[in-house]
Amino acid sequence: MAGEKKTELSPQEKKARRTQARVRENQARRAEREALAMQKWSVMRQKGMLHYVIKQGLFAWTLMTSVIYILLLGVSLKFQFTSEIWLQIGAAVLFFAIGGILFGFATWYLSESRYKRHMAAKTGKRDAKKTKK
Secondary structure (H helix, E strand, C coil): CCCCCCCCCCHHHHHHHHHHHHHHHHHHHHHHHHHHHHHHHHHHHHCCHHHHHHHHHHHHHHHHHHHHHHHHHHHHCCCCCCHHHHHHHHHHHHHHHHHHHHHHHHHHHHHHHHHHHHHHHHHHHHHHHHHHC
């Protein structure tokens, strides 16, 4: 050990080590973001599914898609709306609301499954640490 020479790393080995370091950094950042998202979700889920579906699905989705639809329709018609167009916009908003409710339910269930996986992994890590000691 005392008499051993340090060997210089080849360029490929240096590149591989830099890549590994970047991968570890990205994984750490991703884990941080995931933990923060799960904290936010735990607060949101306490308010209940109905609250989430109404807020995120019905209001947010319907409002966003309706505004985009009206703007695109307005640009194509040079903002000369007739009574027929208002009827079309009303029907579109109704369909956007139905789609928003479906969107809210879908994102609720996706977020719940993600949260449960996160919590299972988190408790699994704790259990693994306890068994090692």
